[in-house]
Amino acid sequence: MYTLGIGGGFGHDGSSCLLKDGELIAFAEEERLIRVKLAYRAAPVRSVLYCVRRAGISLADVGAVAFGWDPALDPDLAVLRETAKALLDAPALRQLRPSEIVYLPHHDCHAAMAVVASDYAADAVLVMDGRGETSSSTIYQTVDLDLSPVASMDVLESLGSFYSSATRFAGFGRGGEGKLMGLAAYSDPAAAKSIPAFNLVDDGVTALLPADRSSASPTERHSQARSGWFQLFANTIGGARDTPVPAPGPFDLLAADDHLPPSPWPGFALAVQNELERVVDHLAGLAIALTGAKHLALSGGVALNCSANGSLRRRLGPRLSVHALVGDAGTAIGAAALQQYRHGIDVRPVRHAYLGPQWSDDELRACLEQLGCGWREPSDLAAAVAAELADGRVVGWFQDAAEAGPRALGHRSILAAPNRTGIAHKVNRLKRRERWRPFAPSVRREDAVALFGVAEAPYMLEATEASPDARLAVPEIIHHDGTSRLHVPQPQTSGRFRDLLDRMKASTGHGVVLNTSFNIGPEPIVCTPVDAIRSFFGSPLDVLAMGPFVVTKSDSRKGR
Numbered sequence: 001m002y003t004l005g006i007g008g009g010f011g012h013d014g015s016s017c018l019l020k021d022g023e024l025i026a027f028a029e030e031e032r033l034i035r036v037k038l039a040y041r042a043a044p045v046r047s048v049l050y051c052v053r054r055a056g057i058s059l060a061d062v063g064a065v066a067f068g069w070d071p072a073l074d075p076d077l078a079v080l081r082e083t084a085k086a087l088l089d090a091p092a093l094r095q096l097r098p099s100e101i102v103y104l105p106h107h108d109c110h111a112a113m114a115v116v117a118s119d120y121a122a123d124a125v126l127v128m129d130g131r132g133e134t135s136s137s138t139i140y141q142t143v144d145l146d147l148s149p150v151a152s153m154d155v156l157e158s159l160g161s162f163y164s165s166a167t168r169f170a171g172f173g174r175g176g177e178g179k180l181m182g183l184a185a186y187s188d189p190a191a192a193k194s195i196p197a198f199n200l201v202d203d204g205v206t207a208l209l210p211a212d213r214s215s216a217s218p219t220e221r222h223s224q225a226r227s228g229w230f231q232l233f234a235n236t237i238g239g240a241r242d243t244p245v246p247a248p249g250p251f252d253l254l255a256a257d258d259h260l261p262p263s264p265w266p267g268f269a270l271a272v273q274n275e276l277e278r279v280v281d282h283l284a285g286l287a288i289a290l291t292g293a294k295h296l297a298l299s300g301g302v303a304l305n306c307s308a309n310g311s312l313r314r315r316l317g318p319r320l321s322v323h324a325l326v327g328d329a330g331t332a333i334g335a336a337a338l339q340q341y342r343h344g345i346d347v348r349p350v351r352h353a354y355l356g357p358q359w360s361d362d363e364l365r366a367c368l369e370q371l372g373c374g375w376r377e378p379s380d381l382a383a384a385v386a387a388e389l390a391d392g393r394v395v396g397w398f399q400d401a402a403e404a405g406p407r408a409l410g411h412r413s414i415l416a417a418p419n420r421t422g423i424a425h426k427v428n429r430l431k432r433r434e435r436w437r438p439f440a441p442s443v444r445r446e447d448a449v450a451l452f453g454v455a456e457a458p459y460m461l462e463a464t465e466a467s468p469d470a471r472l473a474v475p476e477i478i479h480h481d482g483t484s485r486l487h488v489p490q491p492q493t494s495g496r497f498r499d500l501l502d503r504m505k506a507s508t509g510h511g512v513v514l515n516t517s518f519n520i521g522p523e524p525i526v527c528t529p530v531d532a533i534r535s536f537f538g539s540p541l542d543v544l545a546m547g548p549f550v551v552t553k554s555d556s557r558k559g560r
């Protein structure tokens, strides 16, 4: 039985997957295919077509479609209805005639994704996001994919809305939550003020907002919350931040503002971060208390907050799971998994994030030849790339299947040497990011243990304290507050990437590389070889390592 799972009903992070008899056989995020970050307001038609082609079937073979949201639960939220209709009515999908169409509650789908990604270790899931249809945080007790909600918070009490409102108030705009989180590190913790925003109560949290909780529509309450947060922030520190128009840089006309936002903004960021962590900590404790869980999994977009995750990890150790697809794209898999499970099908775990499109070495060579790129094929790719990194060059790295989720995990990455003074600044300029934003490392397991005291970090989603040795050895991947957001590759990670870390170990003494997503400015992470080649030639990237091939701009000018 083929089930097509669809994510992204709330107007962003559209995605599709195909489950065949419980096995995930295709997955894609719409933004990677249409090249528009977060794919706002886009029904995931392209990713459906990709999944069907990848599976080698036709649309007519799809037996069921499972949506990761339910329009009937909040009829006022038109986007839920319209996105589903746009997909089912799309001319390109007219051969799609499933015998079953199901709409599943959004948080159920987040929770199901967390369960399969935890390898069924989770017996409780805490979902926290901007909103589901009627709730913003939900605690589930789980036995396999039997999901029992034990606590649920209204959309008015949304942690996601709180944080995204603060992000906009601080001038970072839609999708800038990572900037606010990064800025918090620049405030002195000892001088941090607090912004009380939630009451912690026995069955959850309540927002300290002067909102009308009797309002009939979740959508009305959700919009009340957003304006309420702005008012609360204004009452606390004054008006919202005016963002300066960035000055053009030497390489592009869209360079980011390089200046650290002045006081009071770092303090504001830290106060918001502290409040988020206080509430997340309470909800995690509540989830364990209510369910008696031995293993808690997180899901929903709030679980992209690496600092909060790091804080929970210190408290829960290996009893915590945070998977790569905590955002709405993962609800496609959750929806398909629930639909098949409810038909008695055994749904297999999803143990890694390398779920996206991939190309063979022969296909990559053909692409390079077709586009007239100059390339060479070194006998030892890892040695060749390590030498480029040691010389201070910045490398675009394209290998195997694309990562699912927002983090580059060594398959679609930009790499640099973490011990080269000033390299983080160079990469920030190259990527058109603010100078003060941090970079994360990929680290061999042995080095992760030695330098950070961590052995497992497959998805780059948790901030970890760096040791004094790490601060000396690899200073360019340590954030201002002394933490780092580690990635420790899994066995499923490209062998070429693991070879590169081994080579870095041999040449520098530390198996560490600066690893950031392969995208420039506002574009999504590259997906296809053509995306990578276009980004390479359209940016100051020095080298492109694609499969076994190394591409440089000087070789390409000479031609082949």
Ligand SMILES: [Fe+2]
Pocket: 106, 110, 129, 130, 131, 132, 300, 301, 327, 328
């Ligand atoms: Fe969500």
